[in-house]
Amino acid sequence: MKIIFMGTPEFAVPSLEIINKDYEVVSVFTKIDKPNARGNKINYSPVKEYALANGLKIYQPQNFKGKEIIDEIRKIQPDLIVVVAYGKILPKEVIDIPKYGIINVHSSLLPKYRGAAPINAALINGDKKSGVSIMYVEEELDAGAVILQEETEITEEDTFLTLHDRLKNIGAVLLLKAIKLIENNKVEAKKQDEKLVSFVKPFKKEDCRVNWNKTSREIFNLVRGMNPVPTAFSSIEGKNLKIYSVIPYEKKYENSRNGEVVEFLKGKGVVIKTADNSVIITSAKPENKKQLSGVDLINGSFLKIGEVLC
CATH class of the missing domain: 3.10.25.10 (Formyl transferase, C-terminal domain)
Incomplete structure (x- = not known):
């Protein structure tokens, strides 16, 4: 199975690492490089650092509005695209390309906390549990059918960092399970209950x-x-x-x-x-x-x- 991986921060690295061991990751998409606070050094994303260290082909498009980048993805002919905290919206032209569609690793128990900061939100709202959802990507944000979910208890000692690190590892293992289900045509994805949807906007x-x-x-x-x-x-x-x-x-x-x-x-x-x-x-x-x-x-x-x- 040929896989394109799309991700940017540290949360995405375990997922890339685990599928790169078992599958052919033909290319990695990550956000463009940013200068550090002083502006005198370019910072690579954690996903780019991993891709460079493992000889993976890297793309860093500004967006997906240009025909060239969409044609490039078609040329690659991926069987599956995996998205983990990429930070960019994918148009329908891209969603329709892979044979098995696009799946996403989302750090909440969907349909709760669609959007940008679900880990923070779970803690701030005093939730007793959090988790990871693997779902199909649709045009609507985080609205696709859920393939797998796994819960974890939120303890009194948890902070954003500890919960983030636990979920990134849970997400990687769950992602591998989801890909194997897709590969063996055993997926039983469930639609999200729209009555239970909540959103988290980026923090100001x-x-x-x-x-x-x-x-x-x-x-x-x-x-x-x-x-x-x-x-x-x-x-x-x-x-x-x-x-x-x-x-x-x-x-x-x-x-x-x-x-x-x-x-x-x-x-x-x-x-x-x-x-x-x-x-x-x-x-x-x-x-x-x-x-x-x-x-x-x-x-x-x-x-x-x-x-x-x-």
């Missing part, structure tokens, strides 16, 4: 701002759901404080304002009042400083009792 900066008028549990979920990216933050005296980790604290501070620095807990971190109780900031990064533990935040006097985060 203000979506990452901590709202201290919410409960300690809601703030805990927001922070861990954005750790390490895109990172929750708050502001104090015009400067941003990136917040990587908080712990719900069952103590009320009736005479303080939401967002107020109310206490320093020795050996733990900075206590901030919330709508119901409070949270302890155990890891954060003041503007233009390195990431610090809660203890170092106290020792460095980065926050003072009575100041209010907003």
Whole structure:
């Protein structure tokens, strides 16, 4: 079976790696290279790094509007196209090319959380489980019939990073199973229930701002759901404080304002009042400083009792 693989970030690498061992990956499509923050070095995507290291042919089209790139895919004559976090919309002309269609590895239990940030959303919304869906690609975003799904429990210790890493490995194994079902004509794909559909849009900066008028549990979920990216933050005296980790604290501070620095807990971190109780900031990064533990935040006097985060 000849397979074209389309993907970009680290999440896609295990899937590419596992199918490259068992099948002929004839080419890899990934997003165009980007300069780093200082603009003096080009960063390759993790998928491109893998493709280069394994001698795979690479394409990096700006989009699929041009006839040339669609004709190139037709010329390759793939049996299957696999998409894993590619980050580009495929037109019907491409979808119709492969013999067995196009399948996608999506990091949610569809039809829940179609769209751009399903892993973050599961944590932020306090879900007890997440998972991976392997589905056929259609013109409508993440709307295709589901071939396979696998669930995983979300624990209290999970952050975006830990759940991301677990799902990328689950997705790779599940993808291989799906391809073998396709190869053996044993797929029993199920249509998604449109009544249960929900969407996740890409985060804007203000979506990452901590709202201290919410409960300690809601703030805990927001922070861990954005750790390490895109990172929750708050502001104090015009400067941003990136917040990587908080712990719900069952103590009320009736005479303080939401967002107020109310206490320093020795050996733990900075206590901030919330709508119901409070949270302890155990890891954060003041503007233009390195990431610090809660203890170092106290020792460095980065926050003072009575100041209010907003």
